[in-house]
Structure formats: C-alpha cells, structure tokens
Amino acid sequence: MNIDDTDEDPCVGQEWAYRLTAGSPSKRVSVLAVERTGRKFRVQIRFLDGPASGKEENVPRSRLRVPWEEVAAFDAPMAAWKRLEAEPIDRTESSALWTVLELLVPDQVAELFLTSVDDALVVHDQAQLEVLTGEPMSSLKESLSWEEFEGKPCFTPLASITIAQMVCRQNPEPVVDWILTEEATALRSQNAAVND
Template identity: 55%
Template sequence: MTLEPDGTESSEPSPGQEWAYRVRDDAPSTRVQVTALQREGRKFRVEIRHLDGSAANTTENVPRNRLKVPWNEVSSYDAVMEGWKALRKQSIDEIESSAMWMIFELLVPETVAELYLTPVDDALTIHNEKALNSLTGCPWTDLPADRSWITYESKPRLSPLASLSIAEMICHNNPGTVLDRIMAEEAESREKVKRGGETEDWETRATVPTTPEYEYRSYLRWNKPRHELLRQWCGYRAVTTHERLLAAEAEVNRLDSLLARTVDWLREYSKSGAEIIDREHEEDRITPLNIRPIPDRPLQPHEIPVITVHSRRRWRH
C-alpha cells in the first residue's frame, strides 16, 4: 500500500478496523479502533476507541488526517516518519534557504531535482542522479558524512543541510550565471535605494510604494548577506575573474565614448587625421575572434609573394 509524501495513507478507514493514530505528526503512533465515520461537507471526522496506553477503552472524535495507516503497516510508516524526522533536524536559516532556492531556480531543471516544503522544508528530491552529478561536478554521494538523506519511494531525499551542500557544489561548478544574477539584483537594489520601490501589502495584496530607507533596510537584511554567501560558494577566483571581465568591458566602453568625442573635435581642425584615427580604431580593434595567437600554416616557396625592391644604379668612375 502506497504512502502519500506527507505520510498519510491513501485508502479510507472503515468501522471495526484498527489504525495507527497520531495526535501530532511528530507524536508516537498508538493503536485505535474505528467505531464510526462522520462526513459533513468537506469535514471528515472519525470516532475512535483507544486500545493501548493509559487512554485504553476511551473514545474520541478526531479529524480524519490523524489516522495514518492501518495498524498492520505501522512499522513501515514509523520508519518513514523517523527518516523525515532525521532530515528535519538538519535545518538551515532563511538566508541559506533563499540562496539555495536561487541556485536551483537558475541551474537545476525540475526533471533533475526539486526542492519541497513538505513534509520537510527545503528537502531535496533527486529525480535524475546522473544529470545532477554533471551539475555538481562529482557524485552527489560525496557529501560529508554528517549530511542526512533517506530513500523514499525509490528516490533519494536529502535533508536541508545536505541540499545546501548540493547547491554549493553546483554554484562552484557553474559560477557565471550566478554572478550575473547577483550583479543584476545589486543594480536593481541600488536604484531602489535611490528612488524607492514597490512591494505587496500582505493583507490587501495591493501594490504599495516603499521609501529608499525601507529598501536599504531590506537590502541589508536579505540581499546583501545572500549575495555574499553566493559569492563565497562561487569561489574567490571565479568572483575576481568575473569582476575583472566586467570592469574591462566597462572601461572599453568608456574609452570608446571618449575617443569618439575626441575624433569629432579633431575633425573640425584636421578631417584627414580624424578619419585615419577613426579607421585604425575600427580595423585594429581587439575582439574575442582575434585575441587567440593561432599559428598559421607555413607558406610554400611558390606561395611567398615576390617583393620588388627598386634601387638606384651606381656608376663606377
């Protein structure tokens, strides 16, 4: 009999059956007997009689979702719940969770792995281990020994802390996309800190304006620590290489603009000189297509062009 992801059983109880009852999801399972069913619209409650413990032979009216599985399946159900409990113990904070969700949104297709919020927040389910290994750059099972994971419905389910390690590995192996996203978010935050922005009112769902002070507090609380964590995952070399490339591109654009203004000014005084500088600037431009030192094939003797050098004849006296 198949269990749902939240641990509940898919079939319905009947009067006279013995079921496993839990007063809370993290409470131990106790044996109860179903005595009656009560359905009123969407409400589904069950009359039960306790069979074990200090409450034996007492009756109680409880919601249907408190009955988990038939009693003869309680051992496998409890094992599954203990597994989820072990994963739940390895929780992460909000900043780590936000950074991890960004990585999976940017780089991991849902057919490869998915993050879930139930029954354990930030737990990862792996659908395609081979594809995930190509993203991490190594087998995902190379996680530190203290990271918990279980196999449920034939798929690995990782604890939030183990999922965070997977996100770090993926980020370190694919830093370019992440760093571009960070730069874009920081540019957006800079504009909001200058002029204010917009947010959604959680009660009315209406869009309301925000002040620059509010945006700056939000940046310090959420974006800045998340970005620093992501840069740490990318690694020092990737971050500095990315920033040097962006700085070089920005400097080229600045010099292009400066040279264009200079040539326009020079054209008023020396049209031919301005055209020479402008032409050389375009023809000798260094691009990714010509930056590589590609060796050319040696020329055959018949391919070497003949260069005629004229010299003045000298007469002997």
C-alpha cells in the same frame, strides 16, 4: 501523506493507527463505533497501549490513518521526514538555496520540497547532478544526510546548501551575473530615492 492515507474506512472491531497530528506518533486503537452525519465522519475509539490504554474518545475519521497491520509501512516515511527536519536552515540560507537552484539546476535534475520538509532536495537525475556538482553521488550520500523517498535520494536542507555550494563552484558565472544585476537594480532604486 495526506488525510486520506487509505481508501479503506474503519469498521467496528478493527484496530487502526491513530495520530493526533501528522507529526504525532502512531497509537494503536480499537474502533468501537462509526458515526456518519452528513459530511461529518467521526469514530469512537479505545486506546489499546501506553498511558492512555483503555481511554475512549470520539475523534474525526482523519485521525485514523491506516489499519494497524499497515502501521510500519506508514510510519517509516514519516520517521524519515523527521530525520530530514533535524537539519534545518534559516531564511537567508533558504533564499540563497532557491536562487542557486533556479539559476543552475533544472527541475528535472533536482528540486526542493515545499511541503513535508521545506528546502529538502529530491534528486531525479543522479548522473546529471554528479556533472553539476563535480562529485559522484556515492560521495554525496556518504558525506551528507539524506533519506530515500520513492527510490530517489532526498537531502536534508543543510545538505542541500552544501550541494548548492558545489554546483556554484562548478559554474559560478550565472551566480556572479545575478549578483551584479541585483546590485545594479538596488543602486538604481537607491539613486532614484535620493533624487526624488
């Protein structure tokens, strides 16, 4: 979700979901005043629950994400992103994952997220991914961590590595060819440096 999570603007007296940052929990606030000055849009709010209950603040409009009655629908995908983040991978694994997917998995079958959770694999064509992995989707979903987004399975970064390994086992030749090419390039560079 982006800063403009709703087209609706807050009005005095309404309750809205406030988030300090995109990853912060939603907090229920009441709108006390709306201030527009040029391009600036600020809102005077009062927190309604928790330790900050009764506290008033003047905040940017972007921190008011959705009307409070829509908070459950707004928070559900945000919580799912957090669950996907719980299984990260390191840079080396990420590099290997990207290489394998570029070599062996067409974007129309599956692709990696670049925003909310780096290296999370969203599957567009489940039947084709079954062919590439040699495993039924039901087995992948049962054994690996995933969430559903917009009707599509999205696997954690760690699960994405496992899927990439399965794809490599089914079709290792392009990866071996790539390794040999990279090795030859590195050797030529090394020999050129020695000869200079």
